[in-house]
Amino acid sequence: AVAAAKATSTTFSVTTPSSTAGDLLAITTEFDAGSGHASGSVIGVTDNMLDSWTRATGANPTTRIGAEVWDAPHAAAGVTTVTVTYSTSVNPVVRYYEISNATALDQAASAAGSSTSPNSGSTGTTASANEVVIGASGFATTTAGISGLPAGFTNDALLRNPLSSHQNSEQAGYDVTSSTGTFSYFGTLSSSQVWASVVATFH
Numbered sequence: 001a002v003a004a005a006k007a008t009s010t011t012f013s014v015t016t017p018s019s020t021a022g023d024l025l026a027i028t029t030e031f032d033a034g035s036g037h038a039s040g041s042v043i044g045v046t047d048n049m050l051d052s053w054t055r056a057t058g059a060n061p062t063t064r065i066g067a068e069v070w071d072a073p074h075a076a077a078g079v080t081t082v083t084v085t086y087s088t089s090v091n092p093v094v095r096y097y098e099i100s101n102a103t104a105l106d107q108a109a110s111a112a113g114s115s116t117s118p119n120s121g122s123t124g125t126t127a128s129a130n131e132v133v134i135g136a137s138g139f140a141t142t143t144a145g146i147s148g149l150p151a152g153f154t155n156d157a158l159l160r161n162p163l164s165s166h167q168n169s170e171q172a173g174y175d176v177t178s179s180t181g182t183f184s185y186f187g188t189l190s191s192s193q194v195w196a197s198v199v200a201t202f203h
């Protein structure tokens with residue numbers, strides 16, 4: 001996965017490895033609108049090959065942290081830039097995934113809250129044994145740690161976004177499944193924080 005963070009903006013363009021024709025592209029994004037502001041939402045995702053992106057799931061609370069998953073099945077070859085546009089100025093984190101042998105979203109879940117226990121909630125039961133699950137949790141600090149991540153996931157490094165006054169962190173991971181089931185993305189924070197979590201499965 002490609003991961004990047006940016007200071008306060010309404011758009012964020014991420015440079016990616018050149019895509020293979022027919023793969024499914026996906027992004028997770030966590031974004032922080034700052035204390036006292038609603039999270040806003042993603043209003044669109046585009047790429048340089050003009051693929052069609054749709055929202056898989058999103059948590060867009062009245063509190064500052066939001067998170068969403070978007071995907072583009074049957075992508076064109078040669079995608080090298082993905083641009084995410086937000087409804088309000090945010091500190092965004094974007095992670096980009098390219099998934100071969102997947103053609104569609106299957107299940108998704110999302111949630112937001114304020115506690116030490118970010119949790120996307122559980123998806124419905126997946127349709128296929130072999131799927132790719134992507135999850136992410138964002139929270140409103142660059143000092144709290146996160147532990148207790150879901151078993152079976154390959155978890156990426158925690159990404160801190162200290163780039164303006166409203167600082168945030170994002171934890172993400174993926175799971176390549178071998179049996180059907182329900183999936184969630186969660187963790188335990190070292191102190192209570194505003195958070196948003198998402199999870200989506202692709203087959």
